[in-house]
């Protein structure tokens with residue numbers, strides 16, 4: 001089967017295509033209906049099928065004789081631990097933990113918040129929730145208490161699962177103070193908290209808290225429950241344009257079908273391969289390609305608790321690949337930039353035997369050509385950029401590896417449209433742009449299985465955020481263009497979302513925090529280019545008259561506020577005080593123009609600008625701070 005026939009089959013007969021894909025799922029009751037269209041333009045997939053993701057990821061492999069194959073390898077350079085879990089062993093752990101959740105009264109449809117570092121218990125807890133039909137919501141361990149509290153209030157969980165600490169490089173980060181603050185701040189009160197005590201730090205538990213190990217040891221394992229295909233598997237909160245994150249919902253059946261086919265078509269995996277996504281379970285990459293897809297497909301997944309550098313050095317990734325015989329590797333480009341900075345000649349890389357490695361995938365942000373060339377020349381393996389987002393759950397474009405003949409890789413492009421999606425680049429009037437012309441990247445409705453069916457408890461938010469701007473299409477929020485051979489080039493977000501070291505953040509949310517400071521009259525936060533992290537936030541402030549406090553003092557407080565409200569990974573450190581902000585005559589702040597000045601590009605000045613002189617003032621202020629002179633990072 002060639003890519004082009006695969007793609008055209010999916011466009012011509014989506015139901016036939018997905019019916020055939022769905023055969024790879026071991027349904028508990030196979031669906032008769034493949035697709036049921038909805039009034040909002042989306043579709044419910046396999047609506048009368050019954051399934052359970054935990055069964056698909058574990059039991060069915062054990063039943064099929066894969067019980068002794070390693071399912072999960074935990075490699076933790078920060079603790080020095082390496083552990084192997086076979087499919088049978090992982091199933092036992094998951095069934096036992098599901099027993100604990102049941103004993104705590106968690107029922108089908110109840111939510112469970114998982115705020116854990118990169119430890120196997122995170123994957124075990126996710127699969128245990130799936131087993132009993134509970135809905136997990138994993139919160140990235142870098143999020144501060146306020147973010148955790150807002151997720152507790154939105155998801156209203158019965159149970160919260162956490163650990164005594166995370167470990168970042170050599171720093172131990174106690175979790176309980178954060179979790180306590182979040183639980184105190186949230187209006188919703190969780191009934192039970194289960195705490196994983198780690199060797200590096202034993203936390204003081206509150207009255208009623210359960211110790212993970214002893215609670216699990218007292219329970220009995222439970223089986224999986226059959227669930228309707230559309231039953232929610234998880235809620236994953238993601239940043240949008242407003243301060244309130246959106247709870248992206250994922251279902252069981254469509255998600256399983258989409259991920260299984262992506263392992264074969266997009267990644268070119270075969271069952272038994274060792275698949276490593278170096279990300280975090282708190283992000284969609286971690287959900288889809290650390291936990292679910294590799295296990296659904298019968299691969300061995302690697303769960304890595306470390307960083308590309310300084311754990312202990314820039315050779316860690318190569319060491320993991322050699323030690324575990326990794327076949328397919330996936331991470332964010334920022335990780336390779338960090339490695340290249342510390343080991344520019346790739347001397348550490350050449351120390352390891354990487355012969356098992358077949359290909360590398362990158363996503364999460366644009367891969368700059370310099371990083372691409374550095375990596376592909378040293379590895380001498382295909383390096384494949386592919387593009388997707390939390391909402392889609394699996395790749396929209398890429399260079400598919402599962403066909404007999406591979407398409408060429410084009411540097412700077414995120415590849416061609418993958419079977420199942422229809423992608424258009426359009427102008428504001430919804431007219432398709434000709435090749436090489438940049439426009440909004442939109443996906444034709446209905447979206448395929450695996451994509452978000454709703455936003456948790458706020459379906460209208462899905463409609464207004466994604467479906468209203470371009471009727472009949474889902475608005476991705478990314479801008480880009482196609483070349484004349486159907487390769488998509490993603491040029492970045494057209495909204496207030498930025499990508500900092502592969503982490504998705506909302507500048508709107510940062511603006512809300514900054515404008516809450518007593519001395520700030522007005523502010524704008526934009527994402528500007530950074531050679532290491534891809535983008536970092538920059539805050540421009542206008543201070544209130546007669547406040548009398550120094551700009552440096554206010555800056556220090558603002559940096560701390562964003563760190564305390566969102567988390568250190570937001571990297572909010574650049575703050576510049578200006579006299580006025582550039583605006584249109586109707587009072588809209590010209591954020592795009594500010595960003596272009598800061599990136600050293602010639603700014604597009606809208607004809608509706610109120611006072612062009614302000615742009616010069618901003619340029620001078622940025623220039624004085626050493627921002628704006630460096631143009632786009634090297635594409636050479």
Ligand code: COA
Nearest residue numbers: 141142168279285307331332334335338364501502568569
């Ligand atoms: N828990 C607690 N704190 C965290 C954290 C976590 N899970 N992740 C990051 N932080 C903190 C860091 O400790 C650091 O704190 P500091 O300011 O006190 O030093 C801060 O957030 C900034 O972190 P980061 O921007 O990640 O920089 P870094 O120097 O710590 O690490 C990289 C740089 C490139 C190694 C790291 O960003 C990385 O691995 N990125 C890949 C991201 C990714 O996997 N994205 C998913 C898409 S595939």
Ligand code: AMP
Nearest residue numbers: 363364365366386387388389390490504
């Ligand atoms: P997230 O939802 O955290 O996965 O972030 C999704 C966003 O990251 C997308 O909307 C893009 O802006 C960006 N992104 C993801 N993959 C790529 C890629 N391969 N190239 C450019 N940007 C990407």
